[in-house]
Amino acid sequence: MPKNIVIGGGLAGFHVLEDVLKRAPEQAKNFMLITKEKLGWPSTCGIPFGLAGEYDLKRLEIRPPSYYREKGFDVKTETEVTSINVEDNTVSIGEEKIRYGNLIIATGKKPSLPPIEGIGLEGVYTLTTLTEAFKVEKAMKDAKEAVIIGAGVIGLETAAAFSSRGIKTTVIELMPSVLPLNIDSDMAAIVQKRLEDRGIRVMTSTAVNFINGKEKVESVTAGGREIPADLVVVATGIRPEVELARKAGIEIGETGGIKTDSALHVKKGKTYLSNVYALGDCVEVISGVTYRPVLSALGSTAALQSRVIVDNLLGGKSIVPFYLSPFVTSIAGLQVGSVGATFQTAKNTIGIEPIIGKSTKLTRARYYPGAKQVTVKLLFDCERLIGAQVISEETVAERINLLTIAVMKRLTAKELWLMERCFNPAVSLMTDAIVDAAMDALNKM
Amino acid sequence: MPKNIVIGGGLAGFHVLEDVLKRAPEQAKNFMLITKEKLGWPSTCGIPFGLAGEYDLKRLEIRPPSYYREKGFDVKTETEVTSINVEDNTVSIGEEKIRYGNLIIATGKKPSLPPIEGIGLEGVYTLTTLTEAFKVEKAMKDAKEAVIIGAGVIGLETAAAFSSRGIKTTVIELMPSVLPLNIDSDMAAIVQKRLEDRGIRVMTSTAVNFINGKEKVESVTAGGREIPADLVVVATGIRPEVELARKAGIEIGETGGIKTDSALHVKKGKTYLSNVYALGDCVEVISGVTYRPVLSALGSTAALQSRVIVDNLLGGKSIVPFYLSPFVTSIAGLQVGSVGATFQTAKNTIGIEPIIGKSTKLTRARYYPGAKQVTVKLLFDCERLIGAQVISEETVAERINLLTIAVMKRLTAKELWLMERCFNPAVSLMTDAIVDAAMDALNKM
Structure with a gap:
């Protein structure tokens, strides 16, 4: 019998294996997970607190691939799926084709990088994978002044981490207040005050003009002012990683995420495919307040979708019709x-x-x-x-x-x-x- | 215009004044509160933590009578209402009769004392008022061994307090597990372990036979064993204080608490009286799980009922049809x-x-x-x-x-x-x- 194949080794992908273990561990042998990464289940949400020194970043690989292999899963690491073929129920890895029973697409996100001159300089990082986190941790050792571009959740958590390790830190945000997607400006003022009390400079309503330097970053020009920086983190958001799905003819929604029904089946042409699911940062969901498609992009959303998909794979009938995307963070x-x-x-x-x-x-x-x-x-x-x-x-x-x-x-x-x-x-x-x-x-x- | 009269100076009575202040402070002059006590708004829930030394017990008089007088309320302390007369809308204080516009009965509770020989000895206390709390605090100074009769919330909180002050403490409970009204025995085992880890002896399924001593308590005999004790707290529950209401012909329910409708109007004969309310520990409520009358007897219940009554007094229409009585405590x-x-x-x-x-x-x-x-x-x-x-x-x-x-x-x-x-x-x-x-x-x- 062809296996159920999970594409993607982020939180969403591994959470499917976790739910199989919790619900029907004897089914593990029927599941294969394919990931480009070398590592197992990553807790990317925990990166900023690791950078702050609350614990060793290595602990954020919650479980290694070997753990899942011992439980009976087929986990292929450092392996890239090159195409999805829903006509013959296969995925391709280069020349090799593997047939699937059910397919679960968990291809995640990629950073949404603004077109800023100098963004490719050495010393400029994003923070969406553990691999990058280890790079930033190394860069912090010699860093004296840092600039964070973007005052969203990851931006502010990282700013607090840098500051707590003695790095002079500036946060630059295009919008008039911090956490602009999450809270109103009156509430954001409380957060901004806390950051400033900790010695972090917060520049809102400010555009980044250039990142300056020869090979390595030396400063950031923002709102016409030059801010010295030997470490820059670009935290301006993420975009769904949907190229594999798009190439397979799977419908992508207006938000850029994969369109699904309430049970997380993907759509091709006029049909939702009964044996192809998607979850996590790569899908769009229906907002429970506007009832329009949005990106939720929270670990908690992926974990919930995983429960729904595994329940359906095990013969249950679960749906989540809409999402309220409750959110929490801890900043300084x-x-x-x-x-x-x-x-x-x-x-x-x-x-x-x-x-x-x-x-x-x-x-x-x-x-x-x-x-x-x-x-x-x-x-x-x-x-x-x-x-x-x-x-x-x-x-x-x-x-x-x-x-x-x-x-x-x-x-x-x-x-x-x-x-x-x-x-x-x-x-x-x-x-x-x-x-x-x-x-x-x-x-x- | 006759005033709205509140009988009782416990949390329930004073909370009515608090809600008037919050909703319509200009109405304060239309309210009179009559209390037997000398003190103002008491936080009796805070007594055990005060005894533990977390703060000065004096802080548990949250606001003194003078605070309310300054806001315009007529607060009569150390004054006892001797009868309620719903026929002519008056209350009597001895010979004096005072007419009310609306009457709010908040006569609270009294301890439910088991018929144990020796319960009247010196050194035996209950813990239902601040006045008693000060007595217990004094008694703790010389106490070496204490017995708590009853492993309910107050009993266990007090046991933890005594133990934290170096008093050797034993808790005796008739039922098979601690907190028998609040949680199941499997959950109670977690609590009991914590108490025992702190050096507190817990005897469940054990009846108290005698409290022994000449004038002052010397020991407690329970389950046939004698336990030395120079301080005993009887925490075997409370009963609604309803004598005034009963004498006035107001209906008392099967639980011993005053019967009310969902808006907290009391009943006399076949009629709910539109200008007489009752709230707090002296009333019975409808359980939201059994839909039968029960005693809630929580500060939080009284506070909610106060909001309902004050809203109705101010011309609103609020009811609470049933109560789930959520409960929380902190024990060691x-x-x-x-x-x-x-x-x-x-x-x-x-x-x-x-x-x-x-x-x-x-x-x-x-x-x-x-x-x-x-x-x-x-x-x-x-x-x-x-x-x-x-x-x-x-x-x-x-x-x-x-x-x-x-x-x-x-x-x-x-x-x-x-x-x-x-x-x-x-x-x-x-x-x-x-x-x-x-x-x-x-x-x-």
Whole structure:
């Protein structure tokens, strides 16, 4: 029987193997994974904290290829699939053709590089693979001044890492505030202040003009000013890696990601192919707030899609019709999370000006040692929750997870205001910031 | 115009004033609060941590009566209401009668004392008011050996406090496991181990026979064994304080708490009285899992009911039809939370044997420093969530809040398994214990 073939050795690809192991380990022998990389399951999300010295970067190869081979999977490393042929259910590796039972495309992403002069100089890096992370780690040893281009999640996490290792760091962002895709400018101001308190220079509304140097980078010119730099990280986003799929005639959506149905089957012509799936950074998904195609590009999205695909491969019936893409990061000790629509998304893509509720309170009773500030921002359409943003030094991830259910179930401001919540002075507040933020919104309805 | 009168100066009573301040501070002059106590807003939940030395017990008077008087409220301290007269809309203070516009009954609780010989000895305390807390704090100074009767929340928090101050401590519980009302015995075993690791002796399935001593307590006999003790805390639960209401002809429910409608109006004869409310530990509520009357008796329940009552007093229309009573505590650094049905409730009161999903994982990526263990237990009827229990050293409160929404909306195991969750290695796990616990339950369905 032909094997189920996974193309791609990123988090998405290996997560399919993980879910097979969790659900039906005896099926391992029916799966083959083909990756261009030498390494096994990589945690790229963990790179910035490794660069900060929180742990050895080597720990980010969560499991090596040998682990999966011992479990019975056929894992081909340093191997490149050259074409997908959905007509005869094969993939080609050069001249060799391998037949598949089911195909799972997990080709991931590539960095989206802006057309800046000098971007090819030595000392200029991106940070999308472990291999690059090791290069940056080496470059950090001698670096004194660094420039990060792009104030998205990876950009800011990396800036905090550089700064914590004594490198003078500047972040340059074209948009007016940091984390522009994730949070509104009022919330971004809290993050920017934290970065500046740590000695990081943040230049927003600033375009990079040139990266300067002969062979090796020497400085970056941005907004007309020259900033010395012996290390530059370009973190201006990613694009889906879809060339194999495109060449195979698989439909690519308007966002540049592979189009799929809710069960992650890809489309060719008028048909969704029942034995070809795609997941992870290379696919586009339907937004659960605008109901239009978007790129989710989160490890958590890939992990969820993996559960769906493996369930279907094992004879189950699972779908995820839309995605809210809850997000969380940790930047210089500050946890920042969001889910659903931001103000700009609501205004520009949904077509409404959302009603805002906001509150800053403590995470625990005011008399309890170690209580931290938390700021909660809730966005409502007329009355129902469509988005949320949270910043604090603790409990942000679980708050975002709660608010994800709240957006999914479209809870009203009144439901959130009258939500039962547990209280103990050591771990929570009698009336939480989420409750007060809902009240604030109710006052404007 | 007659004032709105609040009877009771516990958390519930003062929270009504807090909500008036938050919603319509100009209305303060229309409110009177009458309390037997001398102190203002008390945080009784904070007592055990104060006894542990985390902060000065005095900080648990969150706001003094003078604070509320300055805001315009009429606060009568050390004053006892002797009767409620709903026929002429008055309350009596001895001979004096005061007319009310609306009446809010917040008479709270009293300790439920078991009929044990010697319970009246010196050195035997309960812990339901700040006044008693100060007495216990004083008694701790000379105490060497303590016995706590009752392994509920207050009992265990107090045991941890005593132990942390160098007092040799024994906890005696009649039921087979600790926290018997809140969590199942398998989860309770984790808590008991933590207590024992801290040197606390825990005797379950053990009845107290006598408290021994002449004037002052000297020992406790339990399960036939004598345990030396110079300090005893009786933490065997509480009963609603409803005597005033009962004498006024207000209906008391089968649980011993005041019966109300969903807007917290009390009942007399066949009628819910539109201008008489009750809230807090003195009322019974409808359980959101059994749909039968229960006592909630949580500060968080009182705070929610206060929001509902004040909203109705201000012309809004708010109700809470049923209560899930999410709960969290912190015992010797271990956070323990639950919501909805336990296994025993499901079996004995709902009439089903629930399907269990359970998982123990980490709270953050395994390579991230400081990741803690978390154990999640989920209980499903056929397929929908009816209860949850969580134990960890972090993030328990927000997990319980999320699971409260999940029980409220009766999410299925599959919905929880395919729930979107945010991931960042510094603050969460790619596939959380809640997801794996849902999977575990799905495997049994």
